[in-house]
Amino acid sequence: xxxxxxxxxxxRRPRRNLIKEGRKRDTGHxxxxxxxxxxxxxxxxxxxxxPSSPPSPTTAMSRRGDxxxxxxxxxxVAIAGxxxxxxxxxxxxSVGYNILTREHSKICELADKCVIASSGFQGDIxxxxxxxxxxxLLYQHQHNKRMxxxxxxxxLSNTLYYKRFFPYYAFNVLGGLDSEGKGCVYSYDAVxxxxxxxxxxQGSGSTLIMPVLDNQLKSPSPLLVPARDAVTPLSESExxxxxxxxxxxxxxxxxxxxxxxxxxxxNKAGTRREYIELRKD
Amino acid sequence: MEIDEHVGCAMSGLxxxxxxxxxxARVETQNHRFSYGEPMTVESTTQAICDLAxxxxxxEEESMSRPFGVxxxxxxxxxxxxxxxxxxxxxxFWQCNAKAxxxxxxxxxxxxxxxxxKELTLQEAETIALSILKQVMEExxxxxxxxxxxxxxxxxxxxxxxxxxxxxxx
Numbered sequence: 001x002x003x004x005x006x007x008x009x010x011x012r013r014p015r016r017n018l019i020k021e022g023r024k025r026d027t028g029h030x031x032x033x034x035x036x037x038x039x040x041x042x043x044x045x046x047x048x049x050x051p052s053s054p055p056s057p058t059t060a061m062s063r064r065g066d067x068x069x070x071x072x073x074x075x076x077v078a079i080a081g082x083x084x085x086x087x088x089x090x091x092x093x094s095v096g097y098n099i100l101t102r103e104h105s106k107i108c109e110l111a112d113k114c115v116i117a118s119s120g121f122q123g124d125i126x127x128x129x130x131x132x133x134x135x136x137l138l139y140q141h142q143h144n145k146r147m148x149x150x151x152x153x154x155x156l157s158n159t160l161y162y163k164r165f166f167p168y169y170a171f172n173v174l175g176g177l178d179s180e181g182k183g184c185v186y187s188y189d190a191v192x193x194x195x196x197x198x199x200x201x202q203g204s205g206s207t208l209i210m211p212v213l214d215n216q217l218k219s220p221s222p223l224l225v226p227a228r229d230a231v232t233p234l235s236e237s238e239x240x241x242x243x244x245x246x247x248x249x250x251x252x253x254x255x256x257x258x259x260x261x262x263x264x265x266x267n268k269a270g271t272r273r274e275y276i277e278l279r280k281d
Numbered sequence: 282m283e284i285d286e287h288v289g290c291a292m293s294g295l296x297x298x299x300x301x302x303x304x305x306a307r308v309e310t311q312n313h314r315f316s317y318g319e320p321m322t323v324e325s326t327t328q329a330i331c332d333l334a335x336x337x338x339x340x341e342e343e344s345m346s347r348p349f350g351v352x353x354x355x356x357x358x359x360x361x362x363x364x365x366x367x368x369x370x371x372x373x374f375w376q377c378n379a380k381a382x383x384x385x386x387x388x389x390x391x392x393x394x395x396x397x398x399k400e401l402t403l404q405e406a407e408t409i410a411l412s413i414l415k416q417v418m419e420e421x422x423x424x425x426x427x428x429x430x431x432x433x434x435x436x437x438x439x440x441x442x443x444x445x446x447x448x449x450x451x
Contacts, residue, residue, distance in 0.1 A: 139317075142325060142328070143321075143322060143324075143325045144324070145322075147317070148319065150318055150319065151317035151318055151319050153318065154315075154316065154317050154318030154319075155316055155317055158315070158316055179360075
């Protein structure tokens with residue numbers, strides 16, 4: 001409002017107020033998910049489109065005859081422990097039978113106790129991770145604290161579902177410490193369905209890795225009542241060793257996994273990162 | 282009135298305006314639960330209410346013709362423990378340990394100053410609050426003309442029987 005005196009007189013062409021437009025967009029984004037959900041349940045109509053109506057994959061395909069996604073491969077794994085969380089992803093970026101780079105990070109630190117790893121279409125992944133990081137910053141400013149991992153988990157689910165009819169081609173794994181300091185891992189599908197688990201694998205090598213984790217970590221069923229703790233009793237170094245072993249195994253048979261694995265370990269002391277070499281073929 | 286399970290508020294002034302603010306706060310707290318899966322802190326809830334207070338100069342979107350003529354006492358419990366905030370029509374808010382608003386607020390505030398201390402139990406606080414209210418009320422205090430609510434840690438509005446029990450201790 002202090003800038004009002006600097007504005008040109010009203011008779012000239014009105015200038016666009018980008019801050020107001022941005023704020024308008026932001027308010028829509030904040031309240032839109034609840035509003036959309038209420039609209040959908042009220043009208044019983046499952047095809048409500050988001051306010052900004054982006055091109056849906058079906059219309060894009062029928063109009064341009066074009067597939068707008070691409071799979072850049074890669075595998076992500078996360079394991080939750082009693083007071084730590086390990087999140088790991090390989091660093092190969094590929095398209096088709098080609099390798100684009102051997103040193104691409106799929107992991108993004110969103111908050112001090114919250115890290116996301118995503119595999120799939122890198123264009124969508126970059127946009128999604130930037131979006132979440134920006135929302136985390138806004139949350140920090142509004143609420144004077146960093147986002148907790150469970151809060152980020154819910155936000156990611158809503159962000160993915162917001163694009164239910166033109167999804168982010170991203171298979172995500174969120175890992176970190178919850179508000180009590182216990183490890184937590186949340187795994188997602190492309191449209192935001194999520195579950196808190198003790199461990200997860202997503203991406204091209206997930207079908208090779210998940211059975212091994214199931215065998216080694218023996219998670220209790222999430223359907224049990226009372227709910228049993230899903231975190232593994234393994235120590236931090238044992239969990240990191242397990243991650244190295246599963247990545248080495250996946251690299252043998254999955255062409256999209258290899259080069260290096262980036263392992264991020266979050267515990268109450270902070271976050272540390274290490275890189276382990278994998279087979280490059 | 283209840284804003285969320287962990288936040289309630291008391292109002293003084295134009296009650297109709299207060300209902301608009303409370304409705305807005307309710308929507309904001311539920312949006313927060315929807316987006317982040319956690320309850321909104323009391324300070325953020327208060328901030329959300331006060332954001333509405335001075336929407337005059339925007340032009341097209343949501344601009345008002347007059348301010349909200351109401352003061353609110355917002356009481357809640359979050360991860361920082363219990364807290365109390367006092368808002369006025371300018372949109373400023375203060376955090377307090379004890380506050381009175383309304384026509385009898387000056388006398389009530391000074392009584393609170395004398396009688397409040399940090400070690401009060403819930404029972405003692407009920408008795409003190411009601412006795413101060415009795416001092417500034419013209420009519421006699423009965424279960425039908427007095428409301429008591431507490432947030433400990435969830436919001437609860439006392440039934441007439443519970444109010445009667447507090448009155449009996451005065």
